[in-house]
Amino acid sequence: QLDHGLSTSKYGNGSTEVSYTRFGPGAFLKRHVDEHHEELKGTAGWVQPTRRSVSWLIYLNDQDWNGKTDGGQLRCFERKSKSALGVGARPNGDLQIGWLRASAIDPIERPVFLDGRKGDSQCAMYLEDAYTPKTYITPPFDPHPYLYIAGGEALAKRMLVNRKDLADRFHFIEPPKSMLTDVLAGKLDYDGTGESPQSDEIIADINPIGGTLVLFDAVSLPHEVLATKSKQRWALSGWFHEDQQPIAGYTAS
Numbered sequence: 001q002l003d004h005g006l007s008t009s010k011y012g013n014g015s016t017e018v019s020y021t022r023f024g025p026g027a028f029l030k031r032h033v034d035e036h037h038e039e040l041k042g043t044a045g046w047v048q049p050t051r052r053s054v055s056w057l058i059y060l061n062d063q064d065w066n067g068k069t070d071g072g073q074l075r076c077f078e079r080k081s082k083s084a085l086g087v088g089a090r091p092n093g094d095l096q097i098g099w100l101r102a103s104a105i106d107p108i109e110r111p112v113f114l115d116g117r118k119g120d121s122q123c124a125m126y127l128e129d130a131y132t133p134k135t136y137i138t139p140p141f142d143p144h145p146y147l148y149i150a151g152g153e154a155l156a157k158r159m160l161v162n163r164k165d166l167a168d169r170f171h172f173i174e175p176p177k178s179m180l181t182d183v184l185a186g187k188l189d190y191d192g193t194g195e196s197p198q199s200d201e202i203i204a205d206i207n208p209i210g211g212t213l214v215l216f217d218a219v220s221l222p223h224e225v226l227a228t229k230s231k232q233r234w235a236l237s238g239w240f241h242e243d244q245q246p247i248a249g250y251t252a253s
Contacts, residue, residue: 016238017052023072023233028192029225031077033174034239035218037095039116039123039143052218052239053089059208060234067207067226072233074206074214077197077222081109084129087220093245095219097125097147100169101200109200111220112137112170116245125160137166152176171198174222192227208233 023029035052038045057074059065067073081102089095090113098112115136116123122140138160146152146160153175161167197203205226206214216223218239225233 016240018236018238021233021235021237023225023228025228025230025232026192027233028227030190030192031075031174031195031222031224033219033222035095037097037114037116037147037219038245039114040097040147042148046244048244050241051244053242054240055216055218055221056238056240057212057214058236059210059212059214060236061208061210061231063210065207065209065231067205069229070231070233071192071227071229072208072231073226074208075194075224075226076204076206076216077195077201078204079109080200080202081107084108084110087111088217089219089242090128093243095245096173098170098172099200100127100166101171103165103169116143137161137163137170148176150176173220192225194226195224208235 034055087096094113094115096111097114100110102109110127112125114123114125118124118140123143124136124140125138126134126136128134146156153172157167157170161170
């Protein structure tokens with residue numbers, strides 16, 4: 001919710017981050033998401049009064065920008081199947097951390113949310129939809145190492161998710177990565193030509209034509225910026241904020 005709370009009163013009405021960016025020829029930005037669950041930010045994750053909610057971009061380039069010859073497109077990795085529930089955040093403040101892929105038995109994708117307030121610095125993953133109450137798919141666990149290290153997704157699937165059929169479908173929105181991840185994937189010399197989508201994703205490339213406005217959920221949409229080729233790519237970008245979710249024993253100031 002963007003219209004009340006610390007997200008409007010602490011930084012001024014309509015709190016937002018704003019960034020003025022220039023990408024020169026050859027510049028790119030690797031695949032990522034713009035906001036993460038508090039537990040994925042280490043000890044600093046819970047102390048901020050607000051967090052990113054909606055990402056936005058306004059392109060400031062010429063009208064004749066051609067993505068095929070000029071590059072610089074925003075590549076969004078959208079979901080291929082319909083979701084069982086709204087994505088990103090729950091009304092209680094919990095953020096989405098992953099997905100259960102659609103299957104032959106259950107042809108709807110299911111967002112997986114993280115409850116980071118299980119006590120003793122533990123958290124747990126759960127499902128929820130319009131017809132089913134909150135259902136935990138893991139026992140309470142310490143977020144380290146599962147949520148922090150490269151390879152944490154494989155550990156979570158093997159050691160945390162409490163049913164094999166769900167573990168086979170589970171993956172993080174954006175798994176933890178390291179330089180070793182790039183080495184193993186053969187991406188150490190990645191030059192911004194664009195990643196391929198996963199099996200449950202489709203791509204949408206948006207040309208940075210001047211005056212184009214783009215908005216998307218900061219938590220659930222992985223994206224990258226493809227390398228520019230000969231021109232400079234200009235944009236005004238930012239994030240509308242919402243209040244940080246509360247945690248027992250802490251009051252934001």
